[in-house]
Amino acid sequence: MIEGHVVQPGNRHLYEAEFEEFLRRRHDYFVKQKRWLPESPDGREVDQFDTDSATYILGIEEGQVVTSCRLIPTSEPHLVSEVFPHFCEARGVPRRADWAEWTRTFVATAQRGMTRRGTLTQLCCAVMEYALDEGLSAVGGIQETYFLSQHKMLNWRVRPMGLSREVNGEWCIVAYIDVDDAALANARRVLGIDRSLLVRRGVQRRFLGTACSLGRR
Amino acid sequence: MHDSEMFDFIQRCASRREVKPLLDDLLHVVSQLGFYHLILSGVPVRGQKLDQLVELNGWPEDWYRRYLERDYASVDSVCAYSAVSHAPFHWKDIPQLYSGTRESIRVSGEAAEFGIVSGFAVPFVSFRYWQSVVSFASPWKDCTLSARQKAQIVTIATFAGGAVEALTFSDGRKERVELSDRERDILLWLAEGKSAWEIGEILGIAEVTVKWHSRRIREKFGVATTVQAVVEAIRCRAILP
Numbered sequence: 366m367i368e369g370h371v372v373q374p375g376n377r378h379l380y381e382a383e384f385e386e387f388l389r390r391r392h393d394y395f396v397k398q399k400r401w402l403p404e405s406p407d408g409r410e411v412d413q414f415d416t417d418s419a420t421y422i423l424g425i426e427e428g429q430v431v432t433s434c435r436l437i438p439t440s441e442p443h444l445v446s447e448v449f450p451h452f453c454e455a456r457g458v459p460r461r462a463d464w465a466e467w468t469r470t471f472v473a474t475a476q477r478g479m480t481r482r483g484t485l486t487q488l489c490c491a492v493m494e495y496a497l498d499e500g501l502s503a504v505g506g507i508q509e510t511y512f513l514s515q516h517k518m519l520n521w522r523v524r525p526m527g528l529s530r531e532v533n534g535e536w537c538i539v540a541y542i543d544v545d546d547a548a549l550a551n552a553r554r555v556l557g558i559d560r561s562l563l564v565r566r567g568v569q570r571r572f573l574g575t576a577c578s579l580g581r582r
Numbered sequence: 583m584h585d586s587e588m589f590d591f592i593q594r595c596a597s598r599r600e601v602k603p604l605l606d607d608l609l610h611v612v613s614q615l616g617f618y619h620l621i622l623s624g625v626p627v628r629g630q631k632l633d634q635l636v637e638l639n640g641w642p643e644d645w646y647r648r649y650l651e652r653d654y655a656s657v658d659s660v661c662a663y664s665a666v667s668h669a670p671f672h673w674k675d676i677p678q679l680y681s682g683t684r685e686s687i688r689v690s691g692e693a694a695e696f697g698i699v700s701g702f703a704v705p706f707v708s709f710r711y712w713q714s715v716v717s718f719a720s721p722w723k724d725c726t727l728s729a730r731q732k733a734q735i736v737t738i739a740t741f742a743g744g745a746v747e748a749l750t751f752s753d754g755r756k757e758r759v760e761l762s763d764r765e766r767d768i769l770l771w772l773a774e775g776k777s778a779w780e781i782g783e784i785l786g787i788a789e790v791t792v793k794w795h796s797r798r799i800r801e802k803f804g805v806a807t808t809v810q811a812v813v814e815a816i817r818c819r820a821i822l823p
Binding site for chain 1: 585588589592596668669670705706707708709714730733734736737740741743744745747748751760761763770819820822
């Protein structure tokens with residue numbers, strides 16, 4: 366089972382090696398395998414959304430980063446608002462601090478077997494736990510249509526913002542998942558655990574920022 | 583079809599508690615796009631029987647029976663191509679390699695007698711099978727879809743597939759084989775051709791423990807040999823080839 370380490374600007378120095386590995390793995394997967402982006406000379410994949418507003422969940426198992434993703438408040442510029450706003454034709458682009466964009470999901474090749482209790486489900490569980498802890502209402506963003514049933518397997522409530530469309534030969538959709546106790550309980554039940562997967566070391570900033578977290582809904 | 587009808591369908595999907603009303607609703611919605619039959623199923627990979635994998639069966643009864651009896655799943659190009667494509671496809675765009683075989687041409691010819699002439703298929707990830715697919719059939723020679731209609735049917739199929747996943751796992755039926763992390767590691771090394779002794783050395787455990795785990799793995803898959811266990815694990819994607 367992974368440990369879901371929460372990495373932000375305040376504690377990034379504690380994860381130098383892991384973060385470097387994370388960026389290189391992103392490059393291997395999103396650039397070399399999927400060809401979503403042009404190759405980077407330093408072999409690390411970094412885009413305009415890797416700012417101080419981003420929070421990363423690094424799934425670490427036996428000292429290795431085996432899975433990871435990035436969360437950004439949709440009130441900030443994010444992938445959907447800047448690149449794929451036309452995918453939200455039905456409901457509009459969400460711009461709310463308590464709706465997080467969830468992108469750059471990655472699972473290491475050796476862990477990519479598709480079982481219910483597999484690494485991807487463990488990452489999903491860690492993300493849901495983090496989102497609930499931070500008082501978020503929804504997480505989501507642009508994702509491959511092919512993998513959408515992962516969320517439904519966990520019995521999560523998924524809301525599409527528009528139609529599924531083709532992007533460079535891959536079908537994608539913008540959809541958000543409701544964050545609530547039931548969603549976390551379902552993910553934990555599938556994994557057969559009743560404990561936290563998150564690890565928070567060093568200085569942690571609230572996802573919503575002080576002003577918002579005081580008025581937590 | 584207006585988009586709002588599609589979103590209404592998606593909303594109804596989320597509240598379904600049974601498969602039959604979901605199938606009827608899905609059939610009704612896609613009939614507006616010219617599709618009158620459909621099947622939602624795990625994709626059979628070599629040797630798997632289709633009837634063990636079907637989740638929603640909206641095929642003509644006689645055709646379904648014949649298809650099973652004559653094991654058409656093993657020669658039908660829609661089936662074969664559903665196992666290799668991640669992307670949605672028109673049946674007519676299936677490469678010749680799959681659609682050009684004599685058996686496959688015969689199956690399409692017979693399907694036409696049942697009003698299944700052209701179609702569109704949407705594959706999606708599965709947690710029990712190699713992958714899953716929703717295949718929609720039309721009685722027309724060419725089920726042309728506008729870009730918008732194509733987007734609609736992919737979206738509809740995705741959420742119908744998701745609803746089936748949710749239903750299947752929420753009521754606990756068809757629990758597929760779950761391997762422990764240790765069993766999975768051992769299976770991956772077995773797939774690499776390592777002996778029980780070698781695996782014991784690699785993982786730092788006793789050879790007898792490896793053998794004990796191997797037996798447990800074979801029991802879980804209900805097979806007699808390690809090779810079969812590796813094959814079964816790949817078929818349901820517990821490990822990847």
